[in-house]
Amino acid sequence: MIPAMPVPLSWYLFLSAILFALGVAGFIYRKSAITVFMSIELMLNAVNLSFIAFSYQLRQIDGHIYSFFVMVVAAAEAAVGLAIILAVFRNRGTLQVDEVDTMKL
Amino acid sequence: MNAWLIPVFPLAGFLINGFFGRRMSKSLVNLFAIGSVALSFIYVCVVLARLWPLDTAYVEHNYTWLQSGFLQVGFDLLIDRITAVMLLIVTGVGLLIHIYAIGYMSHEGGYERFFAYFNLFVFFMLILVLASNLLLLFVGWEGVGLCSYLLIGFYFHDNYSSYSANKAFIVNRIGDFGFLLGIFLVLATFKTLDFGKIAAAVSTMPVETGAGMLTMITLLLLAGATGKSAQIPLYVWLPDAMAGPTPVSALIHAATMVTAGVYMIARLSFLYDHAPLAMKVVAVIGVLTACYAGTIGVVQNDIKKVYAYSTISQLGYMFLGVGLGAYAAGIFHLMTHAFFKALLFLGAGSVIHGLAGEQDLRHMGGLRKFMPITWATLLCASLAISGFPFFSGFYSKDAILSVAYSRAPWMFWLGAVTAGITAFYVFRAFFLAFYGTYRGHQHPHESPRVMTIPLIILAILSVGGGYIPVLRWLSGPSPEVALENRTAMIISVAFGILGILAAWLVYVARPALAETLQSAAGPLYTLVFNKYYVDEIYQATVVRPLQSLSRLLLWRGVEEAIIDNSFVNGLARAVRNFGGLLRWLQSGSIRNYATWVLAGSLLVIFVIGLAGGAR
């Protein structure tokens, strides 16, 4: 059994950083548009964790409010973004992000 | 006194005819052209009457042109006795030639342009003559060169005319380079360009025995004079300058512009008196050119070319005169030469006009009965130039040869022989044109009065010009050597008459003799006929290497390779390559963009962290 020592808040921040980095890695390395979108959601979640951790630290509830707003915006963004992916799929016939690259020199 | 009005009248004529001439009627153009020179002539007489007897020079200070450090140059005008003579020649003879040109150019295109350029020339010549400092003189010097170029190339559609105009200007430019160097040296030595101040400074300096600063200055200025006055080695432009209309040849290349070199040496006599080595060079160049040009003139077939070589030859006499220190004699000969040479050219122009453009002596003959006035006036001129007793040329040439007889006998003998050659070729042209039977196909006729009246006036001056007491008037301030020497006079007259008789013999009495002599001379004749191949030598040694150098080194090497390719194109290429590099950033791939964003944000965090922002 692990001794019940209290968890310092910094561990939450480390976790947030790692999740964010994993989200970035997903964005960079995945090719399907929907998976890229999911990586964005992961990044937003990591930021939420960070807000709530700091809110706990400062014993103020404003962090929760920010987190709340982030959630709302993420939901709205998910809706619109998926609609865009739909439109792109209809026009290009592919969901691979690498294939949608005609805006180049 | 407003002496500046003298050159301004012809300038006004140039501006009016130049800008508005196209829209004016011919008589209006004539009015402005002739009127401006006439006004100038009248005003010259008025000024000289007021300044009489001109014991001291009259200096007029006008607007200050340059004021920089110790250099101060203004539009200052100087009138002394030499200037007075030159002023009368330029405006007087110029006026007569302007009147003549009305008749000569009446059928030519570009009428107003011709008179505009003619007036501009008179303006610049007057500036040259009136200048009180070297810079203003140089302005006039260059200006007459420009007008010479414009007028020689008047028929600019003709390739030969353009070529001759270019040749005149470029060869003059070479001389002017030496002239400029001379001016710079004067500035460095005397810190001023004003004639009066230089004369005052030089009078305190000793006479240079060998080569010194004054000799260098005078020799460089002489280089410019050989270009402008067509002496060896820069005479090659004058025969080709005959491509221009005949009044141009009369005014510019006989009476006025080509005498600028002689005038300059006479004006700067205070410098030349202190550099005997340079004087010797002047005299030697003069006498050699006189003889050399005379020999070429003997075998020419174009009447204007004959007179061109005679101009070079007579200018040689003037150089001989001033080179021997006889400045008054040189100017005197300049004056009489203006009379009879202008008359010779105008007469030739009358002949050409009457023959509808024919200039070859071999196609003339027996014109005496067709053009009596031209015949009579040309006879006066030919006698004057041959030094026939009691004509004007006799007195002036005798003045120079007398000085030569006592100072440098070999120059005297060379000059006397040249007098004989001069008489020979001048009368050769005269006899070939006016005696015998007509060998051409035109309808010869006498010229209109507007052309013959100036001929008559000039003939009177050629005959009586020797009696104007110019010599005594000019040599008043500075002492001259004995101006008359019986022996010299007799010898030179003898040579002259011999020449006339020889020409009579060969061309009138026994015409077949000309052919025999020509074939007997054989290769010598070919050599002289081709002007000793000097033009070809210049072309091969100077012109062609310079052109190749310019083309290969300067054009291909510097212009194309260095400036174009490295700098101009190179900069463009560098920008394009850099842009090409940046292009790879716009790949269109979202993942690449995200990676760049990550890298950028990492950099920003790093920098903020370094700057202590995390605190």
Add this chain to the structure above:
Amino acid sequence: MDTILFIICAIVAILSALNMIVQTHPISSALSLIGVMAALAVLYLLLGAEFLAMAQMFVYAGAVMVLFVFVIMLLNAGAEKASRKSWFAQVAGLPLVLAFIGVMVFLTKAALPPFRAVEFGSWVGGSAYNIGHLLFTTYLLPFEVISVLVLIAIIGAVVLARKEID
């Protein structure tokens, strides 16, 4: 107890996130993401944010992820294919991400003041009452604006995704 819970949830979150990245088929990635969100909800609860934990489950895991799954089914998204484009991302991505983690960790450790220890129940300020109170007083304007934003998002989604009727 808190420690064990934290460790378990952290490991679940990280493993699910890794799985999300590694899987080729999007549906597997979506299900892994749901796992992440569930773990995060527990972590929120540990941090005393009860309202937000519930909001996380309802909104994120319940609505957003379901939306994702719907779209995957609609588009019949298949497994990813390999691609040779975007070589810069392939090459420089991993080092940069690792550098990013390093910088964040370093900054957290070195630059920030010492943190509290987290004990479940030591702070109960995250109740719905508190959030509602703050939301409708201090943050009233953002609240109203957010509602407009949601409206815009709805309209936008409908417009973007409809079929053109010829």
